[in-house]
Amino acid sequence: MPIRGVISLSDYLAGQRVHYRPKPWLAPVAALVIGGTLWYAVAMHDWVIALLPIYLAVIFLIYVPLRGRRNFRQNKALSEPMTVDLRDDGLYFTNTHASGLLPWSHVHKVKSNARIALIYRTSNMFHLIPSRFFLNANDYKAFLQTVRSKTIAAT
Numbered sequence: 611m612p613i614r615g616v617i618s619l620s621d622y623l624a625g626q627r628v629h630y631r632p633k634p635w636l637a638p639v640a641a642l643v644i645g646g647t648l649w650y651a652v653a654m655h656d657w658v659i660a661l662l663p664i665y666l667a668v669i670f671l672i673y674v675p676l677r678g679r680r681n682f683r684q685n686k687a688l689s690e691p692m693t694v695d696l697r698d699d700g701l702y703f704t705n706t707h708a709s710g711l712l713p714w715s716h717v718h719k720v721k722s723n724a725r726i727a728l729i730y731r732t733s734n735m736f737h738l739i740p741s742r743f744f745l746n747a748n749d750y751k752a753f754l755q756t757v758r759s760k761t762i763a764a765t
Contacts (some may be wrong), residue, residue, distance in 0.1 A: 621680065691705065
């Protein structure tokens with residue numbers, strides 16, 4: 611059964627959040643580094659270093675979404691209807707101007723949440739498939755399970 615839909619700006623931004631989501635072990639490490647940096651800044655009265663957490667927050671909460679909005683507006687192909695076919699040899703993507711097969715052996719990894727699935731070709735190139743392209747949540751979960759199982763089998 612083909613999966614059809616049009617990616618929206620909110621889908622694209624949700625995809626960015628999934629893409630930039632850190633590994634679970636990174637949160638305590640980041641907390642220690644930021645806490646240590648703040649402790650050092652207060653102890654040494656170095657207020658420039660104390661601004662580091664604010665700088666990082668601005669980057670991830672303001673700059674990245676603004677850049678994502680700009681990228682989405684510039685890349686017209688993202689706003690065109692697309693179709694994804696789940697085949698034995700891979701995922702077949704089709705839009706208005708292009709089509710192509712992503713063989714299972716070329717899938718680098720899969721990241722997802724309840725709203726978005728990212729199928730990676732490399733560590734930073736991915737295909738975005740929103741869960742709203744599916745009739746229901748069970749179809750979306752079955753799709754993800756199939757993609758993950760075929761990806762593991764191909765490696």
